Amino acid sequence: MNRLTNKRILLGVTGGIAAYKSADLVRRLQDDGADVRVVMTESAQEFITPLTLQALSNHPVHLDLLDTETESVMGHIELARWADVVLIAPATADFMARLTGGHGDDLLTTICLAAECGVMVAPAMNQAMWAKQSTQQNTLLLKQRGIALLEPDVGLQACGETGAGRLMDVADIVTAVASLFKSTSLAGRHVVVTAGPTQEAIDPVRFISNHSSGKQGYALALAAIEAGARVTLISGPTNVAAPDRATVVNVRSADEMLEAVMSSVSDADIFIGVAAVADFRPASVETQKIKKSGGSVMTLSLVQNPDILKTVANLESRPFTVGFAAETENLMEYARTKLTAKNLDMIIANNIADTSIGFNSDHNETTVIIRTITEQGTRITEAHQPKMSKENLSRKLIELIAEQLAEA
Ligand SMILES: Cc1cc2nc3c(=O)[nH]c(=O)nc-3n(C[C@H](O)[C@H](O)[C@H](O)COP(=O)(O)O)c2cc1C
Structure with missing residues (x-):
């Protein structure tokens, strides 16, 4: 069943270890019918190449806020308008702090500021970073502002520690995105x-x-x-x-x-x-074609x-x-x-x-x-x-x- 047919998903990838999972996420979203475009932060490009995400999404990956060429084709406002939902997965602690602070210091934060569609954030980080009071307060604030928080999973982490902070399972992220579009407000009508x-x-x-x-x-x-x-x-x-x-x-x-x-x-x-x-x-x-005469x-x-x-x-x-x-x-x-x-x-x-x-x-x-x-x-x-x-x-x-x- 295609749950995301005709849906436009702007996937923001930030600089955490789980960035490699965004490649799988692009595929799974597409498998469910979505049109996916990718925006990467500068740090994210140290973890996975734009080329990989470009090849998978079939679209150029957007990287820079101050790019005159891109701004004239599909700049931050156009990208924000294009999207039905902005999904940031994985989201670093630092990105969440910038989002909470209302920053617009790179392409992804600026898109989030300009977006009038739903924004979803899937944090991924070391368990201590996730448990830190600052991160938890930012999480709460984002939720209060209507941002959908996809809570991280608990388990073994890349750093060898165990706890909460693993990126939510990719299949569960796709389900969460699909549920955003489901409404029962006109059921039976x-x-x-x-x-x-x-x-x-x-x-x-x-x-x-x-x-x-x-x-x-x-x-x-x-x-x-x-x-x-x-x-x-x-x-x-x-x-x-x-x-x-x-x-x-x-x-x-x-x-x-x-x-x-x-x-x-x-x-x-x-x-x-x-x-x-x-x-x-x-x-x-007229039953016959009208002629030019007369x-x-x-x-x-x-x-x-x-x-x-x-x-x-x-x-x-x-x-x-x-x-x-x-x-x-x-x-x-x-x-x-x-x-x-x-x-x-x-x-x-x-x-x-x-x-x-x-x-x-x-x-x-x-x-x-x-x-x-x-x-x-x-x-x-x-x-x-x-x-x-x-x-x-x-x-x-x-x-x-x-x-x-x-x-x-
Ligand atoms: C090897 C390595 C792994 C990292 N993994 C994470 C991570 O999983 N989660 C996180 O929040 N930050 C992580 N960081 C820190 C971020 O990369 C750093 O805060 C960066 O400034 C985030 O930039 P961005 O939010 O613009 O992508 C990691 C840093 C390094 C060097």
């Missing part, structure tokens, strides 16, 4: 997600469409599956691979999408409309498409309904209006005028607006989500949706 663009036919060879890639919708479907939900993914034409465990319904036009949504939404707990549904379609579809201007009559999101949000027995507002201007104003006008529970506003996020990009930066209707009235809350991978954003959104559902 049915989630319907729409994704991608729609294509509105003009004639047998032409259509009107948009630039939606489907990446955000597919990432949300995957995050919902990871959270234990049964997922129906209704998708317009995309080039994105669908998650294994989703029931996928492929459609082309807005009409087809509406039909598919209506036949699956009746038992849905959550509906997430990510698809960029064309607002208009040609009034009639002057240099061609007029196309368009009629409005059904509003899928609004239709679902206004059903008598409606699921928790989430929409996206992809706008090029007046983002927040349009998003707030859409939230209320369409009777949504949540809207995710993203600025598609910025090409580094939104359509086609692997990243997104959004503001989530939540509308809660209580006996005291309607409450609107807004939460900004900084730029991050669409996968990480999806996990955050799914947890936010699950929290809302739990409170309802």
Whole structure:
């Protein structure tokens, strides 16, 4: 069973005897489906060569913070954003002290500072070093700050002593990483997600469409599956691979999408409309290819498409309904209006005028607006989500949706 398919793991290797075990760790993480990139401290390179880890991970190993060439390709911020989790194994006592102190004096500590994903630390050191009050206090502080501490094993050590301080067994580290992605927040729930663009036919060879890639919708479907939900993914034409465990319904036009949504939404707990549904379609579809004859201007009559999101949000027995507002201007104003006008529970506003996020990009930066209707009235809350991978954003959104559902 591949527990880490589609997961990006940034493995930090620091300078301890157990650094040789990181070679095995790279392989085991990959065997479980993960994409692994490696960052090494200067000391780590005295224990195992970057070449070994480069050959095993199939990617260049990242070594320096102040490397102008690397910074322009994949610098510390990019690496931190790329990762779904930063795993430091083995972690030296000194590295843990630097992490506790909030240092950013090398590539790995700086990545940890910049990381908005989970950070896991697997210490390995001599038993006396591990037992030392300073190390124990650092361990406690790191745990209090939400860093996952993979407690060292007890046993015979490289130095000949016996005690606690051996790197956690590599197979157990892989299991701990996998468990980070497991959530049961949507167990037993049915989630319907729409994704991608729609294509509105003009004639047998032409259509009107948009630039939606489907990446955000597919990432949300995957995050919902990871959270234990049964997922129906209704998708317009995309080039994105669908998650294994989703029931996928492929459609082309807005009409087809509406039909598919209506036949699956009746038992849905959550509906997430990510698809960029064309607002208009040609009034009639020509049965034969339109020829160039008849002057240099061609007029196309368009009629409005059904509003899928609004239709679902206004059903008598409606699921928790989430929409996206992809706008090029007046983002927040349009998003707030859409939230209320369409009777949504949540809207995710993203600025598609910025090409580094939104359509086609692997990243997104959004503001989530939540509308809660209580006996005291309607409450609107807004939460900004900084730029991050669409996968990480999806996990955050799914947890936010699950929290809302739990409170309802
Ligand atoms: C042979 C040798 C083995 C070492 N093994 C460890 C170890 O297992 N754990 C540890 O915390 N430090 C160990 N150290 C000390 C670290 O290498 C040292 O603190 C170094 O500065 C850590 O750098 P880094 O955290 O940037 O990788 C060892 C040092 C030597 C010379």
